[in-house]
Amino acid sequence: MPDVTVHHPATSPARHATSYRMNARNRAWLARRNLPRILIPANLAVWILLTLWRFRGLKVLLTSLAGFREGLRTNCGTRTPMSWRTVAQLTRAGRPPVF
Secondary structure, eight states, rough: TTOOOOOOOOOOSOOOOOHHHHHHHHHHHHHHHSSGGGHHHHHHHHHHHHHHOOOHHHHHHHHHHHHHHHHHOOOOOOOOOOOHHHHHHHTTTTTOTTT
């Protein structure tokens, strides 16, 4: 409908603590839910190393690590891991699921 006007509340585009925590938690959940079990530690180790490498301050780092911890301790939903064939296809396409 072209005559409808929508107003969104003004929000800061800057990242905030909740977004860092949720991002890390969701990465852990996705790995636990979708990867073969043997690849989960490698995937999470890569993301934790990337977080350590590019953190913007101690508070952000601690918040992200708390999110990873939460993602490992809480229910991630129904586990339906991808097949090894899918892992091979992703790797051949240049998107290995570990990275």
